[in-house]
Amino acid sequence: MSLWRSWRGRxxxxxxxxxxxxxxxxVDNDAGGIFTYSQAGAQYGYSLLWTxxxxxxxxxxxxxxxxxxxxxxxxxxxxxxxxxxxxxxTAVCMLLLVVVNFTNVVTEFAGIAGSMQLFHVSKFISVxxxxxxxxxxxxxxxxKSVEKIFLFASVVYLAYIVAGVLGRPDWHEALVQTVKLxxxxxxxxxxxxxxxxAVIGTTITPWMQFYLQSSIVEKGVTVRQFKASRLDVIIGSxxxxxxxxxxxxxxxxxxxxxxxxxxxxxxDAAEAMRPIAGDYAFLLFAAGLLNASLFAASILPLTTAYxxxxxxxxxxxxxxxxxxxxIFYWFYTLLLALGAGVVLLPRFNIVSxxxxxxxxxxxxxxxxxxxxxxxxxxxxxxxxxxxSRWFNAVAWGTAVIVIVxxxxxxxxxxxxx
Numbered sequence: 001m002s003l004w005r006s007w008r009g010r011x012x013x014x015x016x017x018x019x020x021x022x023x024x025x026x027v028d029n030d031a032g033g034i035f036t037y038s039q040a041g042a043q044y045g046y047s048l049l050w051t052x053x054x055x056x057x058x059x060x061x062x063x064x065x066x067x068x069x070x071x072x073x074x075x076x077x078x079x080x081x082x083x084x085x086x087x088x089x090t091a092v093c094m095l096l097l098v099v100v101n102f103t104n105v106v107t108e109f110a111g112i113a114g115s116m117q118l119f120h121v122s123k124f125i126s127v128x129x130x131x132x133x134x135x136x137x138x139x140x141x142x143x144k145s146v147e148k149i150f151l152f153a154s155v156v157y158l159a160y161i162v163a164g165v166l167g168r169p170d171w172h173e174a175l176v177q178t179v180k181l182x183x184x185x186x187x188x189x190x191x192x193x194x195x196x197x198a199v200i201g202t203t204i205t206p207w208m209q210f211y212l213q214s215s216i217v218e219k220g221v222t223v224r225q226f227k228a229s230r231l232d233v234i235i236g237s238x239x240x241x242x243x244x245x246x247x248x249x250x251x252x253x254x255x256x257x258x259x260x261x262x263x264x265x266x267x268d269a270a271e272a273m274r275p276i277a278g279d280y281a282f283l284l285f286a287a288g289l290l291n292a293s294l295f296a297a298s299i300l301p302l303t304t305a306y307x308x309x310x311x312x313x314x315x316x317x318x319x320x321x322x323x324x325x326x327i328f329y330w331f332y333t334l335l336l337a338l339g340a341g342v343v344l345l346p347r348f349n350i351v352s353x354x355x356x357x358x359x360x361x362x363x364x365x366x367x368x369x370x371x372x373x374x375x376x377x378x379x380x381x382x383x384x385x386x387x388s389r390w391f392n393a394v395a396w397g398t399a400v401i402v403i404v405x406x407x408x409x410x411x412x413x414x415x416x417x
Contacts, residue, residue, distance in 0.1 A: 025236035031111025041251025070216030111293030164246035
């Protein structure tokens with residue numbers, strides 16, 4: 001009986017810990033991320049699976065710092081940037097973030113349109129309905145109810161794991177390639193290098209840091225409760241990269257093996273998979289893409305509204321009414337409407353928008369990481385909860401690697417197209 005109580009307590013603690021970290025990490029597997037992982041599997045088979053280990057470590061390190069800042073200070077990241085670096089710097093950051101996040105929002109609605117077109121539903125039907133559902137969820141719900149729905153959406157990513165199993169991959173080869181570094185000759189292949197940078201570069205994006213810290217604050221997490229939040233971050237980072245691993249695996253086992261090397265948009269992966277892996281794998285992959293796009297279309301405008309309102313001193317939060325936080329809700333509504341509207345344009349180019357969002361994310365990320373590392377090491381702000389020497393070495397090393405990769409990704413993308 002005591003053993004059951006012990007396990008029961010651990011399970012309850014595990015479930016109670018899930019929240020902002022788990023949600024934020026999973027949104028990283030949005031339409032753009034799914035496209036990148038699908039292309040990696042289709043073009044290079046299992047040979048890029050080794051990237052999943054550094055991806056997971058980088059995600060845990062950066063997300064843990066953000067969650068810790070939120071728990072210690074009780075303030076969002078944009079709020080801290082304004083207080084420590086001034087309103088002018090904050091205003092510039094907010095403007096850049098709005099532009100970057102808007103391109104990401106458009107990409108997510110493109111993902112909704114593409115996934116539903118697989119089922120012969122016009123984007124003129126799927127996109128407005130998707131936008132309305134997302135708007136109603138956020139505007140009509142409070143933080144607890146919205147968080148529960150977001151957690152459910154995170155669990156739906158299990159569809160990719162099932163799709164990976166249905167693809168009947170070579171498990172031994174997949175596991176070997178996960179822990180095996182590529183040969184030196186691979187680095188002389190420009191396309192392989194670009195794909196490696198793209199896979200690692202999609203891990204950490206600017207909006208994730210703002211959303212996670214704001215969510216930690218709104219949930220009311222304190223220093224005493226931070227152990228649970230740290231567990232939340234670690235579990236979320238591992239789960240989302242397990243899902244990414246399976247996306248690469250299923251595309252390697254189906255598309256790569258059958259000579260399908262290039263994917264134009266994420267929905268192409270599901271369409272190409274259908275005659276190879278069967279209807280069930282197709283349905284799971286398509287449903288996963290729809291879920292990921294709706295999920296991210298909810299989060300991205302939300303984090304933008306959080307960030308701008310915090311940075312400029314306006315009221316924000318899902319537990320506040322429209323009357324209490326009108327700027328927050330109007331701004332969220334405007335981003336949704338414009339993002340959906342752009343996708344409905346007759347000559348909208350999905351690929352160009354996806355490339356643009358990737359470039360802009362890469363340009364802004366180094367700036368945000370710099371601010372984060374300066375803030376988390378400020379003893380007046382963080383007290384005894386600043387980074388330790390060891391963690392600082394890992395954090396700065398991670399930041400430098402991510403910055404170099406993001407810069408290289410931007411350079412390669414601009415030079416390539």
